[in-house]
Amino acid sequence: MYVIGEKINGMFKKVNQAIKERNSAFIKELALQQIEAGSDALDVNVGPESVNPLQDMKWLITTIREVTNAPLAIDTTKPEIMEEGLKIAGENSFINSTHADNEKLDIYVPMAKKYNAKLIALTISKSGVPQDTAGKMELVTNIIQKCIEYEYDISNLYIDPVILPVNVAQQNATAVLEVIQQIKLVSEPPPKTLLGLSNVSQGTKYRSLIDRTYAVLALASGLDSAILNPLDRELMDAIITAELCLGKQLYCDSFLEAYRKK
Amino acid sequence: MYVIGEKINGMFKKVNQAIKERNSAFIKELALQQIEAGSDALDVNVGPESVNPLQDMKWLITTIREVTNAPLAIDTTKPEIMEEGLKIAGENSFINSTHADNEKLDIYVPMAKKYNAKLIALTISKSGVPQDTAGKMELVTNIIQKCIEYEYDISNLYIDPVILPVNVAQQNATAVLEVIQQIKLVSEPPPKTLLGLSNVSQGTKYRSLIDRTYAVLALASGLDSAILNPLDRELMDAIITAELCLGKQLYCDSFLEAYRKK
Numbered sequence: 001m002y003v004i005g006e007k008i009n010g011m012f013k014k015v016n017q018a019i020k021e022r023n024s025a026f027i028k029e030l031a032l033q034q035i036e037a038g039s040d041a042l043d044v045n046v047g048p049e050s051v052n053p054l055q056d057m058k059w060l061i062t063t064i065r066e067v068t069n070a071p072l073a074i075d076t077t078k079p080e081i082m083e084e085g086l087k088i089a090g091e092n093s094f095i096n097s098t099h100a101d102n103e104k105l106d107i108y109v110p111m112a113k114k115y116n117a118k119l120i121a122l123t124i125s126k127s128g129v130p131q132d133t134a135g136k137m138e139l140v141t142n143i144i145q146k147c148i149e150y151e152y153d154i155s156n157l158y159i160d161p162v163i164l165p166v167n168v169a170q171q172n173a174t175a176v177l178e179v180i181q182q183i184k185l186v187s188e189p190p191p192k193t194l195l196g197l198s199n200v201s202q203g204t205k206y207r208s209l210i211d212r213t214y215a216v217l218a219l220a221s222g223l224d225s226a227i228l229n230p231l232d233r234e235l236m237d238a239i240i241t242a243e244l245c246l247g248k249q250l251y252c253d254s255f256l257e258a259y260r261k262k
Numbered sequence: 263m264y265v266i267g268e269k270i271n272g273m274f275k276k277v278n279q280a281i282k283e284r285n286s287a288f289i290k291e292l293a294l295q296q297i298e299a300g301s302d303a304l305d306v307n308v309g310p311e312s313v314n315p316l317q318d319m320k321w322l323i324t325t326i327r328e329v330t331n332a333p334l335a336i337d338t339t340k341p342e343i344m345e346e347g348l349k350i351a352g353e354n355s356f357i358n359s360t361h362a363d364n365e366k367l368d369i370y371v372p373m374a375k376k377y378n379a380k381l382i383a384l385t386i387s388k389s390g391v392p393q394d395t396a397g398k399m400e401l402v403t404n405i406i407q408k409c410i411e412y413e414y415d416i417s418n419l420y421i422d423p424v425i426l427p428v429n430v431a432q433q434n435a436t437a438v439l440e441v442i443q444q445i446k447l448v449s450e451p452p453p454k455t456l457l458g459l460s461n462v463s464q465g466t467k468y469r470s471l472i473d474r475t476y477a478v479l480a481l482a483s484g485l486d487s488a489i490l491n492p493l494d495r496e497l498m499d500a501i502i503t504a505e506l507c508l509g510k511q512l513y514c515d516s517f518l519e520a521y522r523k524k
Contacts, residue, residue: 166513174507174509177482204515210507213478217508219479238471245479251428
């Protein structure tokens with residue numbers, strides 16, 4: 001599975017503080033820790049308290065780029081910050097994210113194409129977050145149609161069927177697993193699938209247990225990618241072991257260590 | 263998932279000793295521990311070193327029946343011991359197990375019918391253990407045909423597609439997941455599916471991690487039942503959480519505790 005580390009996000013208190021204080025050592029260390037723990041890419045989000053989000057985003061990206069060339073997922077709702085972020089983060093970045101409404105897709109699909117970026121698209125529209133399979137798939141279809149219209153390479157599209165906390169929307173959790181399977185059937189090549197995993201356990205008593213169990217269920221359904229906490233060792237162990245059992249990695253006695261050294 | 267506790271098996275040194283010494287307190291305690299940990303039924307196996315397996319089996323069943331009426335899975339390769347076991351264990355017992363050859367099925371299917379027992383049938387024949395999906399499904403078909411021939415209720419049939427250790431037969435692990443899904447399509451009502459879970463991690467370095475990860479993958483594929491170690495708390499936690507995320511149990515904050523008190 002393609003792992004996008006979620007930790008560089010201003011919603012975390014220490015990260016918010018590091019951004020305010022321009023503590024580049026802290027950010028660099030957090031970037032490297034996530035890579036060492038098995039991240040393929042890193043999410044970058046200035047957080048809700050940022051007073052100058054454009055400057056903060058630029059500083060974060062520049063700081064991270066001093067220690068790693070890993071792809072970055074530029075995580076903002078503002079198109080102008082997205083575009084500036086893409087300019088300095090380089091190719092193979094992720095746009096994180098667009099909703100499924102045409103007015104959003106008409107901004108972000110061309111932007112993804114222009115900057116050769118991957119595009120994360122959520123099954124959310126102005127009408128809300130559909131919680132059933134049919135409602136989610138309707139938005140999936142709209143997203144794919146827009147990508148075809150703009151001749152955007154569907155294999156660079158990452159559709160996120162939006163997992164909600166299992167304590168408030170339990171049936172949504174099973175619908176998401178169905179959508180992960182169905183997405184693979186709607187186009188050739190199919191889009192990738194992605195989850196913002198940690199959301200599944202928001203507000204629950206056993207967060208890590210729910211995260212790692214749901215990750216394995218989603219992998220069994222064919223999930224390609226997730227934004228998650230790579231520093232949760234038990235979560236990463238579960239993911240690595242699931243991929244082993246699904247035949248996506250060759251067995252060796254020290255398969256956990258081998259994966260992390262990859 | 264229907265859990266059959268695996269611990270009362272003479273292959274475990276302490277159990278073997280308890281059988282030899284007729285230490286009924288040890289066996290009763292082990293039975294109750296497994297029930298409290300979430301087992302629905304208990305496997306009973308005298309082990310390979312038993313000198314008088316018929317007497318040992320009778321003693322084990324009688325001893326367990328002093329503390330619980332939970333269904334028992336009579337685990338022996340000898341038809342005469344199986345039949346004596348079924349007589350004293352009572353209805354809803356499991357025959358554990360038959361192979362997929364006609365000469366075995368012609369013994370065990372009628373026996374299962376006569377004693378109103380559930381039947382565990384392995385996808386193993388005289389030719390060996392097929393490791394690919396097609397080979398396993400061929401044996402599944404033969405098992406089901408024999409059950410139809412004897413008018414045995416297919417919903418009491420538990421087919422075990424035989425998981426092999428992932429360190430020696432990695433592709434078998436993915437084939438088993440496919441077979442679990444396909445079995446549900448071959449008859450109406452479909453047979454149940456069952457795994458002897460612990461075998462997947464035999465000889466590996468991270469046994470419990472592999473067991474619990476594979477259990478979640480199998481649950482995502484629709485697994486109904488497993489023979490496993492219910493005293494592995496992390497394994498049971500993973501199973502309970504997977505069932506929660508699959509919508510088979512209602513969420514409450516203390517869902518782990520609620521399941522165990524069921």
